[in-house]
Amino acid sequence: MGRFFFFFLLSLLVILPTAIPQTHSKPVMALPLYTNSRWIVDEGGQRVKLACVNWVSHLEPMVTDGLSKQPMDAISKKIASMGFNCVRLTWPLFSVTNDSLASLTVRQSCQSLGLSESIAGIQANNPSIIDLPLIKAYQAVVSSLGANNVKVILENNISKPGDQYFSADLWIKGLSRMATIFNGVSNVVGMSLRNELQGPRQNVNDWYRHMQKGAEAVHLANPDILVILSGLSYDKDLSFFRNQQVNLTFTRKLVYEVNWNGFSDGKAWKSGNPNQVCGREADNFMRISGFLLDQGWPLLVSEFEMDQRGTNNVNDISYMNCFLAIAAELDLDWSFYLRDGVIGLNEYHGLLNMNWTETRNLTFLQRISSLQSPFRGPGLSEANLHKVIFHPSTGLCVLRKSLTEPLRLGACTESEAWSYTPQKTLTLKGTYFCLQAIELGKPAKLGIICTGSNSKWQTISDSKMYLSSKVNDGSTACLDVDSDNSIVTNSCKCLSRDDTCDPGSQWFKLVDSTRSSSSAKTFN
Ligand SMILES: *[C@@H]1O[C@H](CO)[C@@H](O)[C@H](O)[C@H]1NC(C)=O
Ligand SMILES: *[C@@H]1O[C@H](CO)[C@@H](O)[C@H](O)[C@H]1NC(C)=O
Ligand SMILES: *[C@@H]1O[C@H](CO)[C@@H](O)[C@H](O)[C@H]1NC(C)=O
Ligand SMILES: *[C@@H]1O[C@H](CO)[C@@H](O)[C@H](O)[C@H]1NC(C)=O
Ligand SMILES: *[C@@H]1O[C@H](CO)[C@@H](O)[C@H](O)[C@H]1NC(C)=O
Secondary structure, X not given: OOHHHHHHHHHHHHHHHHHOOOOOOOOOOOOOOXXXXXXXXXXXXXXXXXXXXXXXXXXXXXXXXXXXXXXXXXXXHHHHHOOOOEEEEEEEOHHHHOHHHHOOEHHXXXXXXXXXXXXXXXHHHOHHHOOOEHHHHHHHHHHHHHHOOOXXXXXXXXXXXXXXXXXXXXXXXXXXXXXXXXXXXXXXXXXXXXXXXOHHHOOHHHHHHHHHHHHHHHHHHOOOOEEEEEOEOOOOEOHHHHOOOOOOOOOOOEEEEEEOOOOOOOOOOOXXXXXXXXXXXXXXXXXXXXXXHHOOOOEEEEEOOOOOOOOOOHHHHHHHHHHHHHHHHHOOEEEEEOOOOOOOOOOOOOOEOOOOOOEOOHHHHHHHHOOOOOOOOOOOOHHHOEXXXXXXXXXXXXXXXXXXXXXEEEOHHHOOOEEEOOXXXXXXXXXXXXXXXXXXXXXXXXXXXXXXXXXXXXXXXXXXXXXXXXXXXOOEEEEEEOOOOEXXXXXXXXXXXXXXXXXXXXXXXXXXXXXXXXXXXXXX
16 A cells, blocks of 8 residues: 555545544434344344343342332433443243232232331332232333333243242243233333243253243234343353254344353353463353354343452452453343342342442443443444454553553543554554554554564464563563553563463453544544
8 A cells, every 4th residue: 555545544534524424423212123133223223232230020029129229210210320221120930920929019029028128118219119019010110211211121030049830831821921011111122031941941852842932922922022042051051052043933033142150160260370261261152152143143141240349359350351351342232230139138249239329339330331332233334343452351442642642541432443454463543553562561652664573463372362562672562551541561461370360451352343433533
């Protein structure tokens, strides 16, 4: 490419921001939702990325958790204000299939379990539901979410853990009833058939037999909603779809969900070098569930979690960093716990504190918030395709404030548009500038002579999460972040078999994005 061409590009960059109308200014959400290959889309075909919270309503009293602590509208508003567009609201099968349970009011249900404190709390915070039948109270929660523009996925769960009385016919009857009750309720966009199949029925043949029947029953009762299927082994394993596709009479409505708690093997992260574990578990994820994306199905990660107190061990921390990097790279739909769903327990995995008012850890919320809006998908212009350099341990991306200031981490929505060339340079799209390593412990810089070894960035280690180059004296360096979030190069850490080393600050992921790029911003 000649010099002239570059100047041509530069001049385009000056003109473009004003010449092209903003195409992505807040599209109006058109429900119901459909699928288009691996993406969930609205009626207009625009991608809708589901960024949900799990809100529990299937515990013994069968009343939505938290309603004794805060008015439901306050909780709905809080969910929306944290940037989530959807709730996975669990429901217990018996609340619709067992007539004597279904006819209970909220008060009676709590009374039968001796939960007098809950009754007082609900009376104080949500007096309008205390004497409603359980299902009406549940419907009130769904409409409160709707009034706050939050979509709902109805998530079937067992009422008693490990319930041995599970009957497939009853289950299908329950699904069908629930789908019917919410037919016409526009913010109910999906129904998840069954969380975590358990017990002796857990085998592939039964799975197909029951799940296909359940899916058809839901679709028949309510053709507007997405039908969401989960896998085996506590919904970690979807590998059996490789050999046998689901056979359904309807199309454009099928989504899969998978749990990714500490990855497929709960102990995987307890020991082992974080790079090796991340590399292995990422491969494993693709093998047992991520392959569905390549086959053209949407995949929602329905559970991933971490103690948010910051007292975690390095393996927990690396698990979340590894997960967030891959969730960004694959641009997955996902759901995170609002509260852990154990009544009255002060747990540290959910987003809200005990009182259902405050965010437990704002830093953590900001991290996962970076994955709330889509990086790509239908309706986002492929012409904008570029890379962002995502830093999972902060949820931020590499950007610069101006030509003169050093590169630093900032909101991914303001990220530069990078291209990662076949020569392994990281170039600001449409410019001469490429990322360069200069000296260990010093800022990485933008330069215009991009042929030297200090401009080539390899993704190294088993995790492939480092960006490694050579500094001017020839030693190997890794991109890193210093305490004030500026981008520096340091010696690469944790590459040995050390299990206690935290590579977090040096873990980056190059993520494809078509969000309207801001690389032109310093030119105008
Ligand atoms: C309904 O639930 C009640 C209370 O748990 C139980 O005693 C009864 O056996 C259930 N009925 C059916 C038909 O499952
Ligand atoms: C379903 O219920 C079981 C038992 O209470 C629980 O372990 C699991 O996390 C629940 N799933 C969801 C999505 O709440
Ligand atoms: C799919 O289901 C239909 C009926 O719902 C049946 O006729 C057909 O044989 C099934 N196909 C496979 C491959 O199982
Ligand atoms: C919040 O989370 C961040 C990172 O996820 C952690 O470093 C920090 O210690 C946590 N803060 C508190 C107060 O728990
Ligand atoms: C919860 O609320 C109570 C009283 O309303 C207060 O004493 C307590 O400090 C609050 N706890 C948290 C974690 O906000």
